[in-house]
Amino acid sequence: MKTKLSALKICLCCTALLFGVSSTAQTKQTEKLNQVWLGYFNQTRLTKKWGIWTDLHLRTKEDFVDNFSQSIIRLGLTYYINDATKFTLGYAYVTNYPGDNHKQISQAEHRPWQQIQWHTKYGKKRMMQWFRLEEKYKRKILNDSTLADGYGFGWKLRYNFWYEVPLSKKGVVPKAWSFIANDEVHINFGKQIVNNYFDQNRFFLGLKYQVSEASNLQFGYMNVFQQLAAGNKYKNTNVARVFFFQNIDARKKKS
Structure with a gap:
């Protein structure tokens, strides 16, 4: 009888230990960061x-002004289906500056991308949406100071929703202000994606100042909630976002 009780106790202890290890492994870990994101966007219509x-980005790493986390150079060729809808095919080069798993080196990414973008007006209010597909080739890491041969590959689908409410009775005109709400969802997929099919959500609230007919400045607060590849690790980032936009029509005007 004692032998059976001892065996039962050992079994229960092992079960509790395994449960404890499993619970620890599944414990959600969230890292909190504060960053600044600077961006320049240019869409020029030639014909x-x-x-x-063209869009360019520079992002800090933490504490708003401590080092850099990432820079992006993105270029594309746009086909205008009509005045409200356009398709863009492009390429982006991304530099991931030294991070947790590559503390002494930068990691490069190559991202071909395709996007359908459309605009809608509701009186003086404006809405923009896009779907973007990216093919991400990310350089492999050997250790803290060494890059490995080859690239990891994954797909990313992004949906972006942007809404503008003018604060001026005249609408969107030079030297007028608008309220901006923006949300973008990122979804990963592909053979190398195991735990984080949901990549991140970016939610932004801010103001827009219309500098001229072709240029505007947007600034405000953005929250970025991201799930990392481990599955149980997350980043919750508070971002001070400042973007400058130019939408230039280079076509010859009719007299």
């Missing part, structure tokens, strides 16, 4: 059907 896309 009735064709245009070019």
Whole structure:
């Protein structure tokens, strides 16, 4: 009888130990960061059907002004389906500056991308949406100071929703202000994606100042909630976001 009780106790202890290890492994770990994101966007329409896309980004790492986390150079060729809808095919080069798993080196990414973007007006209010597909080739890491050969590959689908409410009775005109709400969801997929099919959500609230007919400045607060590849690790980032936009029509005006 004692032998059976001892065996039962050992079994219960092992079960409790395994449960404890499993619970610890599944414990949600969230890292909190504060960053600044600076961005420049340019969409230039060259002809009735064709245009070019450029956007540049620089992001800090933590405590708003401590080092850099990432920079992006993104270029594209745009086909205008009509005045409200356009398709862009492009390439982006991303530099991930030294991070937790590569503390002494930067990691490069190559990202071909395709996007459908459309605009809608509701009186003086404006809405913009896009779906973007990215093919991410991210350089492999050997250790803290060494890059490995080859690239990891994954797909990313992004949906972006942007809404503008003018604060001026005249609407969106030079030297007028608007309220901006923006949300973007990122979804990962592909053979190398195991735990984080949901990548991140970016929610932004801010103000827009219309500098001229073609240029505007947008600034405000953004929250970025991201799930990392481990599955149980997350980043919750408070971002001070400042973006400058130019939408230039380079077509010859009719006299």
